[in-house]
Amino acid sequence: MVTVRTFDNYFSANILLGRLQESGIECYLFDEHTVTIDPLLTNAIGGIKLSVRKEDLAMVTGVLKEFDEAFLQAARCPRCHDNNILLVPKQAAGNVIASILTWLFSSYAVSIENVYQCQQCGYESKTLPEDNTLHN
Numbered sequence: 001m002v003t004v005r006t007f008d009n010y011f012s013a014n015i016l017l018g019r020l021q022e023s024g025i026e027c028y029l030f031d032e033h034t035v036t037i038d039p040l041l042t043n044a045i046g047g048i049k050l051s052v053r054k055e056d057l058a059m060v061t062g063v064l065k066e067f068d069e070a071f072l073q074a075a076r077c078p079r080c081h082d083n084n085i086l087l088v089p090k091q092a093a094g095n096v097i098a099s100i101l102t103w104l105f106s107s108y109a110v111s112i113e114n115v116y117q118c119q120q121c122g123y124e125s126k127t128l129p130e131d132n133t134l135h136n
Contacts, residue, residue, distance in 0.1 A: 001028070002054050004064065006047040010036050013048040016067065020052065023063050027052045040106060075116075075128050082120035085129065090115045 007013040013029050020027045030049040035042050052060045075085050089099065090113040115124045123129075 001051040002057055003030075003049045003051045004057070004060055005050045007050070008035070008039070008042050008047050010048060013050060016050060016064075019067055020050075020060060020063060023059070025052060025056050025060055025063065027056075027060075077118035077121060077123050078129050079123045080118060080121040082118055084119040085116050086119060087114050088117045089113070090124070 005013075005016060007016075010029075010032055013032060017027055017029055028051050030051055031045050032048045034045060035048050073083060076083050077085060092113065094113075115126055116128050117124050
């Protein structure tokens with residue numbers, strides 16, 4: 001088995017697991033339960049690992065590339081129409097204080113609120129913007 005991706009949450013891991021399984025690829029998630037039960041262990045164990053058979057690696061690479069390209073094209077900024085959108089901690093006083101306190105007391109900084117931010121123009125949204133050009 002070869003690890004092809006690691007994740008810090010089970011949502012993303014299971015979405016990609018399902019996509020690979022739909023393509024007929026035998027794959028498994030390792031450490032999913034540990035990370036889900038105790039997220040503070042994510043860094044210590046290397047996150048949730050998506051693993052495939054070595055023989056399927058070439059096909060998996062193609063499926064992952066298609067998935068990544070589709071994901072990037074699915075969200076566009078409503079202001080500038082760029083698709084470089086990332087989930088980042090919201091820049092607010094309460095969020096900064098919470099991050100500092102959780103880092104001091106647990107050695108793992110946790111932000112209270114995250115937002116999707118366009119890296120081109122700075123537009124922020126609580127939800128991932130849809131590609132509205134498909135509806136016009």
